[in-house]
Amino acid sequence: MAPISFGFWGEPTATIDWCENNYEVSFYVAEFWNTVTNLMMIVPGLCGAYFAWVDRLELRFITCYLGLIVVGIGSWCFHMTLLYKMQLLDELPMLLTASVIAFCLLDMLRPVTIRRTTLIFCLSAYSAFIIFIYLAITTPVFFQVAFAVLYAVVTVASYYVSKEQKHNKMLFLLSCGLFVFSFIVWNIDNIFCSGLTSLRERMPVILRPLTQFHGLWHLGTGFSSYVIILFCIRARLDQAKDLYYTKLCLWAGICVRRKVAVPWSQR
Numbered sequence: 001m002a003p004i005s006f007g008f009w010g011e012p013t014a015t016i017d018w019c020e021n022n023y024e025v026s027f028y029v030a031e032f033w034n035t036v037t038n039l040m041m042i043v044p045g046l047c048g049a050y051f052a053w054v055d056r057l058e059l060r061f062i063t064c065y066l067g068l069i070v071v072g073i074g075s076w077c078f079h080m081t082l083l084y085k086m087q088l089l090d091e092l093p094m095l096l097t098a099s100v101i102a103f104c105l106l107d108m109l110r111p112v113t114i115r116r117t118t119l120i121f122c123l124s125a126y127s128a129f130i131i132f133i134y135l136a137i138t139t140p141v142f143f144q145v146a147f148a149v150l151y152a153v154v155t156v157a158s159y160y161v162s163k164e165q166k167h168n169k170m171l172f173l174l175s176c177g178l179f180v181f182s183f184i185v186w187n188i189d190n191i192f193c194s195g196l197t198s199l200r201e202r203m204p205v206i207l208r209p210l211t212q213f214h215g216l217w218h219l220g221t222g223f224s225s226y227v228i229i230l231f232c233i234r235a236r237l238d239q240a241k242d243l244y245y246t247k248l249c250l251w252a253g254i255c256v257r258r259k260v261a262v263p264w265s266q267r
Contacts, residue, residue, distance in 0.1 A: 006022075006023070007022065007023035007026075007027045007028065007029075007030060008023075008027055008028045009030060009080070009081040009082065009083060012030065012082035012083070013082070013083050013084040013085075014078065014082045014083060014084050014086070014087040015084065015087065015138055015139075015140050016087065016140050017082060018031060018034055018079070018189070018214045019189045019190070019193040019196060019197065019212075019213070019214060020032070020033055020034050020212055020214065020215075021197070022082065028080075029079075029080050030079065030080060030081060030082040031079040031080070031082070031214075033209050033212040033215040034079040034212065034214050034215050034218065035076050035079040035080045036215075037212075037215035037216075037218035037219050037222075038072040038073075038075045038076040038079070038218055038222070039072070040072075040218055040219045040222030040223055041068050041069065041071055041072025041075070041218070041221075041222035041225065041226075042069055042072035042073060042076070044068070044222065044223065044226040045065045045066070045068035045069035045072060045226065046065075046069060048064075048065040048068070048226060048229060048230075049062055049065035049066055049069065052065060052233070057233060057237075058236070060100065060103065060104050061104070061229065061232065061233050061236075063100050064097065064100050064101055064104065064229045064232065065229060067093060067096060067097030067100055067101075068097060068222075068225050068226065068229070070093045070097070071090070071093045071094050071097055071225075072222065073089075074086070074089035074090040074091075074092075074093050075090040075218065077089055077090070078090035084138075088135075091134075091143055091147075092131060094147060095127050095130060095131065095143075095146070095147055095150065096127055097225075098147065098150045098151060098154060099123045099124070099126070099127045099150065101154055101225075101228060101229065101232065102123055102150060102153050102154050102157065103119060103120060103123055104232040104236070105154060105157035105158055105161055105232060105235075106119055106123075106153075106157050107119060108161055108235060108236060108239065109157060109160055109161065126150070130143070130146040134146070151179075154228065155176065158172050158175070158176075158228060158231060159172065161231075161235050162231075162235075165234075165235050165238050168231055168234055168235055168238070171227055171228075171230055171231040171234070172228075172231055174224075174227050175224045175225075175227040175228040175231060176224075178220045178221070178223055178224035178227065179220065179221060179224045181220050182216065182217045182219075182220030182221045182224065183217075185213040185214075185216045185217055185220070186213065186214065186217040188213050189213035189214045189217070196211050196213065199211060
């Protein structure tokens with residue numbers, strides 16, 4: 001754990017203090033690099049939400065992008081302040097956004113015998129249960145395990161969707177690869193914090209940000225989440241080949257050209 005020093009936001013109240021030295025770069029930002037790297041969630045999320053709105057995609061996809069933006073803003077506030085209430089603003093939207101993404105994927109795999117409302121209820125109940133328990137016990141490991149379970153559901157569902165639509169497999173592999181990389185550097189940051197801190201102190205100042213592995217976690221998971229939303233959108237639109245032409249534009253979302261005037265959501 002990084003040594004604690006106090007700045008503009010006062011004494012940290014969060015249950016986690018990451019490996020970046022507090023208030024080292026700015027008196028107003030507790031963990032500077034862990035804060036600014038959240039732009040990788042906010043900016044792509046804004047771009048995706050804009051193009052999804054312009055192309056009149058289903059509300060579920062706009063919600064995914066808005067969720068990614070909220071996670072980025074929450075994580076920004078958490079790392080900027082290291083306050084517990086901001087920690088919740090980071091963590092709880094992660095769970096809710098992952099639930100929406102899981103719904104998008106599972107709905108494409110849903111047999112006709114399972115109602116959509118049943119799927120929504122199960123995911124909502126899981127999220128509500130985890131939030132209720134987490135607010136009571138405030139143990140970070142509990143939340144991390146609960147989130148990992150939900151992400152495993154997203155990964156497995158993505159795999160089966162990609163099997164049915166092989167041309168989308170590259171997006172699935174890209175998202176998984178980014179997340180695996182991010183998970184590795186996240187663990188390195190947690191386990192080898194003292195070694196990283198010692199290395200950082202011996203490096204030129206300009207190179208020190210490269211050792212902020214939790215910041216790399218933000219960059220990797222932010223873009224990984226953006227890509228998996230693209231995967232969901234393209235897979236869903238490919239179910240309506242008679243309605244749309246689709247073309248993948250990695251930074252601008254899915255470029256959609258409508259063949260007919262009826263949106264897929266109203267079909």
